[in-house]
Amino acid sequence: MTVGIENLFEAEYERLVRSLGVAFDAESAADAVQEAFIRADRDWWTVRALDDPAGWVRRVALNRLINGRRDRARRAEILATVREVPEADLTADLVDLRRAVTSLPDRMRAALCLYYLGELSVREVAAALEVSEGTVKSNLHDARRRLRELLEEAPDV
Amino acid sequence: MSDRSDEALGARLGALAPSVDMVASRSLFERERRRPDNRPNRLLLPAAAVVLIIGVAAIWTIARPSGEPTGPISTIAAATTNPTATTELDVPTTTPTAPTTIPAVVPDPDPSTSPAPATSMPSVLPSGLTNWPPRSTDPVPVDAVPRLLPTVPVGDATTATAIVGTADTLGSYDYVQSWYDSDGGGFLVITSNIGQGPGTSTRGTTIDTDGWAATWNDAYVVPSATGRVSISLVSAEGVVQIDTAGLTEQQVIDIGRTLERRPSPEPGWNVPSLPADFASFGESGDTPDASRHLLWTLDDGTLIGELLVYSANANLLTTGWWPDEVTVSTIDLDGAEAVVLDLPGRVAIVWPLVDGGHALFGFTGSRADAEAIVRSLTVVDQETWDDSTEPPDPGRDGCESLFC
Numbered sequence: 001m002t003v004g005i006e007n008l009f010e011a012e013y014e015r016l017v018r019s020l021g022v023a024f025d026a027e028s029a030a031d032a033v034q035e036a037f038i039r040a041d042r043d044w045w046t047v048r049a050l051d052d053p054a055g056w057v058r059r060v061a062l063n064r065l066i067n068g069r070r071d072r073a074r075r076a077e078i079l080a081t082v083r084e085v086p087e088a089d090l091t092a093d094l095v096d097l098r099r100a101v102t103s104l105p106d107r108m109r110a111a112l113c114l115y116y117l118g119e120l121s122v123r124e125v126a127a128a129l130e131v132s133e134g135t136v137k138s139n140l141h142d143a144r145r146r147l148r149e150l151l152e153e154a155p156d157v
Numbered sequence: 158m159s160d161r162s163d164e165a166l167g168a169r170l171g172a173l174a175p176s177v178d179m180v181a182s183r184s185l186f187e188r189e190r191r192r193p194d195n196r197p198n199r200l201l202l203p204a205a206a207v208v209l210i211i212g213v214a215a216i217w218t219i220a221r222p223s224g225e226p227t228g229p230i231s232t233i234a235a236a237t238t239n240p241t242a243t244t245e246l247d248v249p250t251t252t253p254t255a256p257t258t259i260p261a262v263v264p265d266p267d268p269s270t271s272p273a274p275a276t277s278m279p280s281v282l283p284s285g286l287t288n289w290p291p292r293s294t295d296p297v298p299v300d301a302v303p304r305l306l307p308t309v310p311v312g313d314a315t316t317a318t319a320i321v322g323t324a325d326t327l328g329s330y331d332y333v334q335s336w337y338d339s340d341g342g343g344f345l346v347i348t349s350n351i352g353q354g355p356g357t358s359t360r361g362t363t364i365d366t367d368g369w370a371a372t373w374n375d376a377y378v379v380p381s382a383t384g385r386v387s388i389s390l391v392s393a394e395g396v397v398q399i400d401t402a403g404l405t406e407q408q409v410i411d412i413g414r415t416l417e418r419r420p421s422p423e424p425g426w427n428v429p430s431l432p433a434d435f436a437s438f439g440e441s442g443d444t445p446d447a448s449r450h451l452l453w454t455l456d457d458g459t460l461i462g463e464l465l466v467y468s469a470n471a472n473l474l475t476t477g478w479w480p481d482e483v484t485v486s487t488i489d490l491d492g493a494e495a496v497v498l499d500l501p502g503r504v505a506i507v508w509p510l511v512d513g514g515h516a517l518f519g520f521t522g523s524r525a526d527a528e529a530i531v532r533s534l535t536v537v538d539q540e541t542w543d544d545s546t547e548p549p550d551p552g553r554d555g556c557e558s559l560f561c
Binding site: 025 | 166167169170171172173174175176177178179181182183185186189190350362379389396398559560
């Protein structure tokens, strides 16, 4: 059974932006995921035939995020679609968690957020990051360890 | 299998997640996917590209002076690393010369129905985003973009795939000014986007702009997880975006605070708070951009090298490679100052071209090899280009780039 691009957008967009919005920032995440869906639509005749069209979208969005590319021309429109949680609305431990997550390497952050927040499987995270499942498991293990260390060091915890 | 023993971690990360307005997101997606340049690729687009290439080649064959321009890279790369503000319409000389008028809101692609001339606008408005000089809205023919090929191997690549990018229809008017930290990994890019709309301040930390050199309806600072600090300065006429790496939030705010509009009708801003080590890379206004794109791949399809030649817009951000560990330096490339971005295992080199535009080379390998490849680039004719490259796979997934 094939799904339409609209169904895929409804099913995946919000979860992906929220996950990647923690790993990177909301604006970049929304821009990257929008761009990935636009490309998916443009090449839908190819993408729809893939085993995992959603995985393709995640991979394109992640590549764009990790390489830091953005579409400046639609910045205002992107900003109107997402809203970061203001730091003033966060408890001290969540502020520390945000800083700790921010300090992790790109791919480790992405793996962490896609797995724990996006609730993707290890296999799906591996496909999105184009790495082996073993690498994802290792990344998740290292991320948890480093977060524990960083949060123990944080004065507010 | 990894365990989810720390179930609370997901919930805590969820508390940090941005909220997503799905109505606005869906609306943006629907609008973007219907733009002409985003219409679905079927068989028509590759066919149209082939027809366009053949047509342009035929026109070029008829129109050009005798003898295809060939020769070393010095014939196309000159030392225009810091173009003056008045040369922002820095399009190749073969571009039809028809700069029209400032697109005050959204430019009309048809020059005959373009908006009112700049002189009819008020000479001074507080934000400084009015009365900018005209820019060209004419597409640059792709034949104006040189065909560059190296004379040395690109690593162990066995295939070079060539993709031709035709000019997009422009939306709002960008003017981009770029500086890089000649002493390390930092950059400053100021993008003045006229006609983008007032934007919104739904995220980031709002800045009090009382007493700033230029006044704004709204301003906010946006830190990112990747070591960058950006601020957005919003007025009714558009948005000025200051994107940086290697600078503190306070330094970036100081840059925004002291930003001075150049005397009209020059485009761009003076930056009194520019850090001492920062050198100009270039500046230009957007024109509808054409490009030539080469991808070098290994037998197994791994992409190891990439050359992008653009018709316009010398912009450091096109590299996309500005993580914390980047090392920045410059080299002389037959008279042109090229910026080299060194990262572990990969190198990017970006430089301006003499007839406008710029080139960007990315390579997975050593800096010495990357420099040797760039120094060997030579302008070739269509036949040599065709013989040395493969056409793109029509089923490519759109993400075949080191800079994607």
